[in-house]
Amino acid sequence: MTRTHMLLRSAAVAVLFAATAANAQVSIGHLADYSGATADVGVPFGQGAADAIAWVNQRGGVNNAKVNIDTVDYGYQVPRAVSQYKKWVGEKVAAILGWGTADTEALTGFVAQDQIPYISGSYAAALTDPTGQSNRAKPAPYNFFYGPSYSDALRGMLTWAAQDWKNKGKPGQAKFVHMGANHPYPNAPKEAGEAIAKELGFEVLPPVQFALTPGDYTAQCLTLKNSGANYAYLGNTAGSNISVLKACKTAGVDVQFLGNVWGMDENAAKAAGDAANGVVFPLRTAVTWSDEAPGMKTLREISKLSDPSNAAYRPVHYVAAVCTALYLKEAMDWAAKNGGVNGPNAKKGFYQKKDWVPAGMEGVCVPSTWTETDHRSTLTVNLYRIKVAGATEAPLNDLIKNGSIKLEKVTSIELPRKAEWQGW
Amino acid sequence: MAMQSLLPAGDFRTTYAADTVIFPTAAGRYAAIAVVALLCFAPLVLSQYWLSILIQIGYLAIAALGLNIMVGFTGQISIGHAAFFGLGAFTSAYLSAKLSVPVFFSIPLAALITAGVGLVFGLPAARLKGLYLVIATLAAQYILLDFFSRAEWFTGGVVPAIAQPFRIFGFTLRGDHRYFYVVLVYLVLSTILVTNLMRSRDGRALVAVRDHYLSAEIMGINLTKYRTLSFGLAAFYAGIGGALYAHYQEVVSNEGFTIDRSILFLAMVIIGGLGSVMGTLMGTIFMVLLPEVMEWVSALLRGGSIDQALALRNNIAFLREIAIGLVIVLFLVFEPDGLAHRWRRIKAYWKLYPFSY
Numbered sequence: 001m002t003r004t005h006m007l008l009r010s011a012a013v014a015v016l017f018a019a020t021a022a023n024a025q026v027s028i029g030h031l032a033d034y035s036g037a038t039a040d041v042g043v044p045f046g047q048g049a050a051d052a053i054a055w056v057n058q059r060g061g062v063n064n065a066k067v068n069i070d071t072v073d074y075g076y077q078v079p080r081a082v083s084q085y086k087k088w089v090g091e092k093v094a095a096i097l098g099w100g101t102a103d104t105e106a107l108t109g110f111v112a113q114d115q116i117p118y119i120s121g122s123y124a125a126a127l128t129d130p131t132g133q134s135n136r137a138k139p140a141p142y143n144f145f146y147g148p149s150y151s152d153a154l155r156g157m158l159t160w161a162a163q164d165w166k167n168k169g170k171p172g173q174a175k176f177v178h179m180g181a182n183h184p185y186p187n188a189p190k191e192a193g194e195a196i197a198k199e200l201g202f203e204v205l206p207p208v209q210f211a212l213t214p215g216d217y218t219a220q221c222l223t224l225k226n227s228g229a230n231y232a233y234l235g236n237t238a239g240s241n242i243s244v245l246k247a248c249k250t251a252g253v254d255v256q257f258l259g260n261v262w263g264m265d266e267n268a269a270k271a272a273g274d275a276a277n278g279v280v281f282p283l284r285t286a287v288t289w290s291d292e293a294p295g296m297k298t299l300r301e302i303s304k305l306s307d308p309s310n311a312a313y314r315p316v317h318y319v320a321a322v323c324t325a326l327y328l329k330e331a332m333d334w335a336a337k338n339g340g341v342n343g344p345n346a347k348k349g350f351y352q353k354k355d356w357v358p359a360g361m362e363g364v365c366v367p368s369t370w371t372e373t374d375h376r377s378t379l380t381v382n383l384y385r386i387k388v389a390g391a392t393e394a395p396l397n398d399l400i401k402n403g404s405i406k407l408e409k410v411t412s413i414e415l416p417r418k419a420e421w422q423g424w
Numbered sequence: 425m426a427m428q429s430l431l432p433a434g435d436f437r438t439t440y441a442a443d444t445v446i447f448p449t450a451a452g453r454y455a456a457i458a459v460v461a462l463l464c465f466a467p468l469v470l471s472q473y474w475l476s477i478l479i480q481i482g483y484l485a486i487a488a489l490g491l492n493i494m495v496g497f498t499g500q501i502s503i504g505h506a507a508f509f510g511l512g513a514f515t516s517a518y519l520s521a522k523l524s525v526p527v528f529f530s531i532p533l534a535a536l537i538t539a540g541v542g543l544v545f546g547l548p549a550a551r552l553k554g555l556y557l558v559i560a561t562l563a564a565q566y567i568l569l570d571f572f573s574r575a576e577w578f579t580g581g582v583v584p585a586i587a588q589p590f591r592i593f594g595f596t597l598r599g600d601h602r603y604f605y606v607v608l609v610y611l612v613l614s615t616i617l618v619t620n621l622m623r624s625r626d627g628r629a630l631v632a633v634r635d636h637y638l639s640a641e642i643m644g645i646n647l648t649k650y651r652t653l654s655f656g657l658a659a660f661y662a663g664i665g666g667a668l669y670a671h672y673q674e675v676v677s678n679e680g681f682t683i684d685r686s687i688l689f690l691a692m693v694i695i696g697g698l699g700s701v702m703g704t705l706m707g708t709i710f711m712v713l714l715p716e717v718m719e720w721v722s723a724l725l726r727g728g729s730i731d732q733a734l735a736l737r738n739n740i741a742f743l744r745e746i747a748i749g750l751v752i753v754l755f756l757v758f759e760p761d762g763l764a765h766r767w768r769r770i771k772a773y774w775k776l777y778p779f780s781y
Contacts, residue, residue: 035742078584078677083476086673090472090600106584106675182573184583 024065026332026341028053029072029088029096031103036076037212038185040239041262041317042099045121046071047306048314048321049097055302056329063336067329069097078103089114094341095328098122101185104143111142115343117350119144119328123261124188125151125424128375134423140375142343144350146324146368147261147284148381148415151192151424154233156282156381156413157258158193161231162200164256175228176202179220179244180235181212186260192424193233205229212236214243221248224255233258234279238268242276249275256280265315269405270392277388280410282381284320286366288407289313290400293363313397316407323365326358374422379415384408444623463608467601475600477712482607483668485708486614488692489701490661493618495690496699497627498654499634500549501557504565505689508659510681511568512538512666514579517587517676527590527671531610535663541568542659543652550651565683572678584677587670603672610668614661619701621657630654631699695755697762706763714751718744 030049033042053069061067070088074080081103088096093116098104101122108127111118120127123145125137132139148156158176165174176197180186194204205227210217221244224232232255234241241263248255259281266288269276287293290313302322304310331349335341338348355367368377387406392399399405415421437443447453467475487509494500516534519525525533545564552560572579579585589598590606597603621627632640633650641647670676688711696707722744725731759766 077679078675079673079680082673082675082677086476086600087473090476102582102584102677102679106677109586110674182582187582 025068026062026065026336027068027070027091027093028328029084029093030069031074031081031084031096031098032071033076033099034073036074038076038100038237038239038262040267041237041265042076042121044265044267044315045099045317045321046073048302048318049325051302051305052322052325052329054305056326058305062329062332062341065336065341067332074099074103076100078106082106085110089116094332094335094343095119095346097325097328101188102183105184108138108140108143112139115142115347117142117144117328117331117343117346119146119324121145121324122185122188123147123149123153124184125149125192125376125422126188129423130375131373133373134419136423142347144327144370144375144377146327146365146377147320148282148378149376150189150235150260152376152379152415152421153261153282153381154189154193154258155196155415155421157233157280157383158197158200158202158231159413159415160280160383160411161256161258162202165230170230173201173203174230175205176231176233177205177224177227177229178207178233178235179210179224180207180233180260181240182209183212186212186235189233189235189260192421202231208232210236210240210244212240214239217244217247218251220244221251221253224248225251225253229255231256231258233260234263235260237262238265238271242268242272245272245275245279262317264386265317266313266396266400266405266407267315269386269388270396270399272388273392274388276386279386280383281386283316283384283407284366284382285316285323285364286382287319287364288316288384289319295357295361295364298360299364311397313395313400319364323358323361326361326365327356327368330356330358374417376417376422379417381413381415383410383413385410446619446623460608460612464605467604472600475604477716479600479604479607479672481705481708481712482604482611483665483672484689484692484712485665485705486611486668487662487665488689488696488704488708489614489618490658490665491689492693492696492699492701492704493621493630493661494654494658495693496697496704497622497634498630498651499637500651500654501554501690502561502564502655502658503558503683503686503690504545504561504563504568505658505662506681506683506685507565507568508538508542508662509666509669509685509689510572510676510678511541511659512663513587513670513676513681514572514585514666514678515663516667517585517670518578520588520671521586527588528592531664531667531671534667535660538663538666539656539660542662543656545659546652546655549655550648562683565686569678569681572681579676579678582678584675587674587676589674590671598674607668607672610664614664615701615705618661622701626650626653634699691752695752695762697764700762700764702767703762703764706767710763714748715744718747721747 032046033039034046050071053067057066072084074084085107095117098118098120101124104120104122105124105126120143127140127143127145128149129137130139130141178190178193197204208220208223210220234244234257257279259279261282261284264279264281299322300310303314331346332341334349334352335345339345350370351372354369356369357365357367366378366380370377384407387408390404392404466478491502491505494502512534515537516530519530519533520527549557549560573582589596590603597606629645629650632645633647637647692707692711693704695710697703
């Protein structure tokens with residue numbers, strides 16, 4: 001056989017391999033809210049997930065199979081989420097990146113039955129019990145999320161608040177109030193928050209309701225003022241929280257606001273201006289966009305995919321979405337090497353590592369652990385405080401650079417992994 | 425003007441019975457049977473996507489038929505139809521999941537309960553006309569919707585309720601391929617029932633109320649009774665449609681029954697053609713397919729040269745909504761009598777083709 005022949009043959013084999021690799025595909029669904037009540041935080045989160053998957057594909061996908069991501073804007077409507085889910089089941093997706101609490105909880109039974117890992121943007125504690133052992137929630141074996149649950153985040157914040165009240169040395173009992181829409185998402189941590197607040201010695205006031213959409217919440221702020229609350233939990237997303245913060249600033253309410261994971265971010269701080277000053281909220285990642293960490297290099301590469309000039313400032317939700325998508329990617333990697341990418345294998349993929357950070361994201365994502373009996377990936381609650389100094393009209397990037405908006409780390413609360421705190 | 429009737433010249437009717445046959449021509453009768461027979465084979469050939477669209481058309485058409493009884497045949501108006509649709513869905517979900525009533529029975533039971541509630545809301549409405557009636561039905565919409573979000577024992581409140589899958593003789597009919605038949609049976613039954621209702625004494629009374637209520641009253645038709653009845657009937661079919669929807673999705677959330685959907689039902693009936701069973705079906709098909717077609721168009725646009733030139737990106741989704749609105753407006757301008765009228769024109773055209781007189 002001549003040399004050219006051999007070369008040709010190896011070339012042909014290479015082409016064949018490339019062809020099969022290009023044909024192999026892994027489909028995942030991506031449910032995003034770009035136009036509904038939570039679009040304010042849904043847009044950066046959705047963009048983060050989409051960019052992360054695009055980046056994965058650039059680097060060979062999952063075990064040389066391209067990840068085919070189907071991003072659908074469902075407008076935060078449960079019925080649309082359900083019908084989209086049915087469509088995806090028909091298309092045999094390997095996993096789904098989901099979003100809201102109402103739709104995720106509605107689908108919990110189905111994803112268990114259809115064996116499709118469902119990585120939600122909802123951090124409701126009811127999704128953390130895969131076996132139903134807590135007797136608090138229905139078993140949710142195929143539900144995953146990255147970050148502390150809403151309930152654990154609130155437990156962490158109230159632990160801090162109790163200490164804060166002591167440090168300030170104010171007289172009497174501190175008063176805590178839960179605020180948010182009457183909707184599964186703000187309601188999710190209500191019971192847990194009020195229970196631990198009582199334990200920690202707070203007086204728990206009747207909850208105050210405000211809708212998920214921006215509006216005039218002067219009435220709610222006056223209620224807050226009259227009740228004499230000291231610590232108020234904002235259960236909604238940033239959009240409506242901004243309205244509350246502004247209205248309460250005008251009404252002259254002196255309350256320490258505690259934001260939900262989705263309740264505060266850099267964009268919200270810019271929109272609310274000095275009304276957002278001092279709000280404490282939990283961060284799911286170890287860093288913000290302006291910090292430095294080994295994994296930031298990867299993160300900036302990922303961000304470039306939708307922002308080639310690299311001029312955009314990415315809010316905290318974007319960073320969290322990249323982490324979320326990459327955890328799924330690595331779980332599917334494991335599945336690909338252990339019997340093929342399908343639901344049950346990808347689920348097992350989540351259980352393979354302890355204190356796990358996706359490759360390339362060191363120092364960005366918080367080490368997480370999922371086990372077959374406990375889907376609370378982390379119990380570390382990193383608390384940050386929004387600092388707003390001066391006007392916030394300039395572009396976000398400049399505001400962060402000149403220090404007009406700052407995310408200042410308050411503390412890190414390490415909650416005990418109590419069995420009686422699982423599932424609620 | 426093209427000829428409207430398909431009866432050949434010289435073919436006269438000599439009895440009242442002949443005047444009220446459902447299919448005036450044999451060809452029409454065979455065509456209808458053939459369509460139903462063909463649909464029976466649909467799950468064998470069609471993809472899941474198309475089946476889900478057909479199922480959607482099915483349960484929405486049943487509810488729209490109900491609205492057509494009220495709007496098209498009785499001349500009343502309602503912008504609260506979605507609330508009754510939702511009541512049917514929640515009732516059937518409640519009966520099946522909480523009271524363990526077999527789904528086979530819970531669907532008709534839910535429809536009856538919805539009809540009862542419809543009659544109650546119809547009582548004041550029967551004494552109102554025009555804009556006042558619109559506001560009264562708007563109240564029904566909001567009262568029921570508020571009830572859904574507060575009655576936790578019944579609907580689960582803001583947490584979506586779970587409905588059991590459809591079971592018959594030990595078989596579980598879930599998934600598009602099987603559930604399709606459930607919807608098909610109900611659609612055929614509902615179509616036959618509504619068509620026959622219009623041939624009955626009560627049906628004619630409803631039409632008389634619409635055409636001239638004063639004359640109808642002088643002829644001895646009890647206006648209040650028939651106006652209320654039309655509400656009950658409309659709610660009955662809305663209940664069937666809603667219950668079918670509940671057991672198809674197996675999840676019922678109070679977000680799906682807002683006034684948008686009520687308007688959508690009205691649009692189906694108006695675009696299809698008021699007072700026409702066939703038109704209602706066509707209007708439903710139109711309203712279900714329109715967003716899908718627009719979705720295909722926007723999928724084609726996405727990433728294309730037009731998208732890049734105008735930097736549309738995420739705005740395509742909004743353009744799609746605008747386009748849907750525009751198509752509906754254009755439709756009403758150029759085809760105010762609805763799809764049913766257009767369909768008759770097309771049939772007449774081909775009947776005489778190529779020598780139209």
